[in-house]
Amino acid sequence: MPDRATFLHITDAHVSASGVPFERDDRKVDVPGMPVGTREEALDLLFRRLAERLTRDGRTLDGVIFSGDAQSKGAAGGHEIVFKMIADHLGIAADRIISVPGNHDVPRDSDPGSDKRYENFAKVWRDAGCIVPWLDGLDAWPAIVNPDRHRLIAANRNWAVFPINTSNWSHVTSVLPEPLRTYWDTIPDALAPGDVAVASQLRSQLQGLARYDMARVSEHQLEALRTIVASTPRPDHGRQLRIAVMHHHLRSPSLREELKPFADVSNLEQVRAFLRGSGIGVVIHGHKHEHAAYFDHIYAGDDRDMHRVLVLSGATFEVGRETDAVRLITLDGLPHTPEVKIEAIPLPRSGAEDLRQTAIVRRLWTTSVRPADTVVVSPGAPVIVEGSDLDEVYARALGIAQTNAKRGTLIVHLDLPDDEGRTLPLPTAYAVPDDLQGDERQTWLRELVEWWQLDRSQLEPRIPYLHGARLRRYGGKINQIERIIALLKAKPSTRAVAVLVDPFRDFAPTGAGEEFASFCLVEFRRRDADAGRIAVDAIAFYRAQEFERWWPINIAELRFLQREICDELGYRPGRITTIAADARTISRSPTQVAMPIVDRWLDQAPERLHLLADALAHKAVQGAAQASAVREWRRSLAELRTATNGFNSDGIPVAIEGLLTLAAYIKATAAVEDEELSILARNLSDLARVNETFEHSTLSRASFSRWSPVAQSLVATLERLTDARLPKAASEELKATT
Template structure:
């Protein structure tokens, strides 16, 4: 027998009651001599015969039978023995003995003439199932006073274990009526019927029904006993044990069909659910509702945070209009590490006709385990929502740990780069200006060459488009994906020869380490490109949105070249973190980036300062940009970042050199040059220094004074009308 799988026959709510119980399947408008209705046991016998033929044909065996109650109907005797005999007669050849049958009573299987917790209440059930050696629940009033019975069915190697639970002890229990109602209640039939004995009998029966509750409940004593059975059960040598609970009543309604009655559910449902959670049950098999379903239920711990996922398998019965799921095979596979279940409905048969095969329900029983300090995953399609969530988890539970983010941006939105509405800007900008700022920033990070490489040798574009000084990795990726869905369409941004030292000291290289582009077939002749990027560390309040915009820009470039759709973007941060959202410390400062992207702005700004006026649109734009440069530097100086950030240096030096040409005859202009030069020197010293909190505080005070002075000097030189 394959130890990685196990197959069980599940039977529930047979309601055979006694020999000859009719099953009205057809539209019988006329009674014909010699043509009685089919009986329930005959219909079940035919199902078992066909199933046995199939098992033999497929050379299969059964590991057990699960009976979840209601062999009888309204307590009428006979159903238990009929069902037991049918099971052994048809499946003994496939490994079924009494010892491999798990049986639990249903609400129709208890004798309502006796009180809960008495042996007489289970007389018929015990005579068939318990006394013949089947696995049965611990029964109140039976097991606490009589000889022990087997209460679990366990695999020989402990890979699976089945525990029956009795939920029917209080079914049809009499209500305790208060006085004087209790005395009057017993006299009402006679008082109302007078001498009509037949009416009195019927009234007594009806009143008795009103004073009874079909109450589902599992006793405290039974739960304690089953806890001991579970804890003492043989465990497998490796892997986890698959635990299956069997009871008659449901944990949750398996369909939308409403049942309106008192005690429609277990009265101590949460206690039973807590027991199943604490004892690590994986599957619950039940009947009662006559509905076929397999649904996951998540049972939360006392704090409401951690949850155990339990599959609840509801078994149907067979009756007129419901013939597709008379019984069912439950096949567990992939034990112990990848357990799954296949619930296969076995329909009623018609003589000489092959019943159609109905679709089985297949469920994976294992899920990713929540590890302590394990990876956190965030996913979504709304950039604003995902941004707020990643910032929050990077600040709390994912801080210092791995954070994986899946972002499905609208594939048609390729004309603009994504930026959350709540992204912190150094100053408020209109949407158009925000996009311009973002495109310039992303464009700088993607430069193939930069005049600032000596200062920042890991600009992403230089590594992606000129790796080792010669390999354009993005062009290589385009060619690969045009040919096929290659897994080699990746680019690296870390160069061990340039970035690593023998002992790891003095190393500085980009956090953005690797990116892979993945081609996915969408059908209809279309393909998409997904992007997966790895970061050795990632700051989420300021850097993650810029990283996403950069990835989106690369994705769009590849997609346009290949005529593909833009798919998912995934970022994997090995070390997630977040700092205050205040400063926008995400790249080389604006004034320094001008050296690479817009050197003419430095010339235009110098002209404005020298000629004391902005004389055209370019000069006005340069002056506006200069104000933004000072605001950016001010934000950096007001907010300490333990990771350290680049500060303006080269742009200030070049601007000072341009203005110096005209400063000899202008003392105020010479003072401005000295202030620009001093600020550049302070910034360079801070950037190459310790950059700890003490150094930051010293630098910040001097820098904020310099920024104030530069603003005043600029304002004094430029008349309001000229700007």
């Protein structure tokens, strides 16, 4: 189940001391009893309304992010006001609040890294237990005493937030050169002798000329941050989404030009290198009073070595600009398909309903060579998903097949590590029948894959497109896998191709009534891998591919074939690429990726039909093999029942031959006086006949509607009779003892 987290982002409140005016209306005359509103009053109303909205929507905050400038021009008081409003209205614990100082939050002309510089900030945020940046001069170096004071981590570790201080050199007085430094303080009195007022004004102006509002992240802090990030616990599965919070911008979020020295972070490339090296995926900042959500691309080495980071610039509320006072930031789809939704929260007006603006959504994972998030892609252009984590790639391919690539071309490139074992890959989130666990999942998968790779099947008259038969007995005589092995043994040939479509057998002149597999073609490529080893890659083409149920089975099949080829050649399985010309997601039940269990028994385990018939006839289960057959029979009935629950335009496989064979075995062993067993055998035959009638129908919704209730009734009777003759408790007890 994807994880979700919601944060409130506040920035540049600029409330300073209480009473900062905020005139929202066109006041041409002063009217008694109508005082001018203040910034803190507007912010207080916003927080009260936001708390109501969160309660009404059933949402909770996982954290509050304050990206600086509670004060204005260093005047004290803003920190206390903002912190109190957050605590009073949102009820969030201090250790879930992330706060960084802004350039207005430090006293002007205070020394960088001094106690005075962070006195107000530390007294409110740090002393209360909030998550704050590592601060120059206040925190230990080089040892990081308490990393948890400088990061907020999800309980499942799927995300982590790291605050960064960019204001250590904000509003500092530059070091003047000699002899100017010696005479600096005497200049005002020398220029305005005897005029105290003018001299004071000159002194202030001169001080302003010598003061620089510099944004910079110290080298000590960057190294401390690297250590903090590196020591952060990782999630059990998937990647951790890492978020950095800072006051200043990485680049201007708008076209507005700011003319001043040090308008940007002075060591910006160093900061960007940290973001890239630490795997930061999102940067949240304020300072510019401009809302923006854009991707920044950080390169190292050549242009193929690129790290993409989503930058969220926060606005504030000003007269005439009230639509984005604060914002809710929701992380969704964690850990494999992370998305960020930004909801701007406008400043409310008393008595009026809150306006909800359209949220901005940004996908954090790249899905194609030209990401659809940032580049206009031609409609129908192929989309590429790639990676080395099966769970991650499956989640992303599934998400893309439902959106960008729906009924379009989807290429999935999977670079699976070779575990050198005999297990077949299956995503953790893949729902196997009956919630099988552990080794049972692998057994189910292997039996399924091995059935699809049989070179002969008793069910071939019904399933003429069985993959193994086409690969190993094409046209009744060509073993294409043996041919591929011979080719790759000789050299890295590009002719190691196998086809599963036979035009003579599968095609009709008009195309009507054709039925052949979606799996059309596969090429195996030999390449030199690491450590002098040779790998075999698989590239498979599908005319249509269902990603919810079928794609994982196709991947397991391709790995099965890779291992078969590599075992003969002494090579190792390599990459797997699937190309689907028509990507679909039809959320199918597990029964729809293969013939039902009871039919597959005819090919893979006919003895189970004998064991099952004997158990039903004698109302007893003896031994592990018979107990397994009974469990699989119950699972097969559950599959049959699931198949009747929803219409599928592609059709569904239904049990026929296995049911008829089981009925025949029961009839042969049933005692004449066992009426119940006779009814069971008759229901098996009846279900096989109605299934066969349905399979030979048009498979339309109308034919499904005629078949479904009859089949459901017969399955329900079979389940009831099975439970009556073989109680589950007894079967489970035998399973436990064996």
